[in-house]
Amino acid sequence: MPETNFFERCYSVAKQIPYGRVTSYGAIAKYLGAARSARMVGWAMNASHGNDEIPAHRVVNRKGLLTGKHHFQGTNLMQQLLESEGIVVVDSQIQNFSDVFWDPSHELL
DNA sequence: ATTCTGACGTGGG
DNA sequence: CCCCACGCCAGAA
Numbered sequence: 001m002p003e004t005n006f007f008e009r010c011y012s013v014a015k016q017i018p019y020g021r022v023t024s025y026g027a028i029a030k031y032l033g034a035a036r037s038a039r040m041v042g043w044a045m046n047a048s049h050g051n052d053e054i055p056a057h058r059v060v061n062r063k064g065l066l067t068g069k070h071h072f073q074g075t076n077l078m079q080q081l082l083e084s085e086g087i088v089v090v091d092s093q094i095q096n097f098s099d100v101f102w103d104p105s106h107e108l109l
Numbered sequence: 110a111t112t113c114t115g116a117c118g119t120g121g122g
Numbered sequence: 123c124c125c126c127a128c129g130c131c132a133g134a135a
Binding site for chain 1: 115119
């Protein structure tokens with residue numbers, strides 16, 4: 001019954017994202033067993049604003065585009081955070097996306 | 110109850 | 123690779 005705290009689920013995975021790595025909403029959703037609810041993951045991230053321990057900036061869409069940068073404070077805060085971790089970002093687009101991509105259902109236990 | 114929207118993803122062309 | 127249409131689930135009006 002994965003209905004238990006869908007938010008907590010996303011938070012748990014987000015917290016487990018390694019430093020200097022990123023993942024996609026779909027990957028998290030799939031890991032949670034709700035591959036069809038990738039949007040819900042992003043929505044959960046939206047609710048994670050109060051949790052500064054949630055590296056939501058490491059979560060992007062499958063294209064590696066910082067679609068949610070607009071939801072962060074400022075306009076390029078998300079990009080700065082990623083670049084701060086060594087991730088190359090150009091125009092809200094992560095370079096070498098496949099290289100920094102982190103699949104929870106593949107690399108996580 | 111209905112309708113629209115959204116930090117998305119997949120499939121077809 | 124890009125563009126378009128559809129699907130999906132939860133919440134707000």
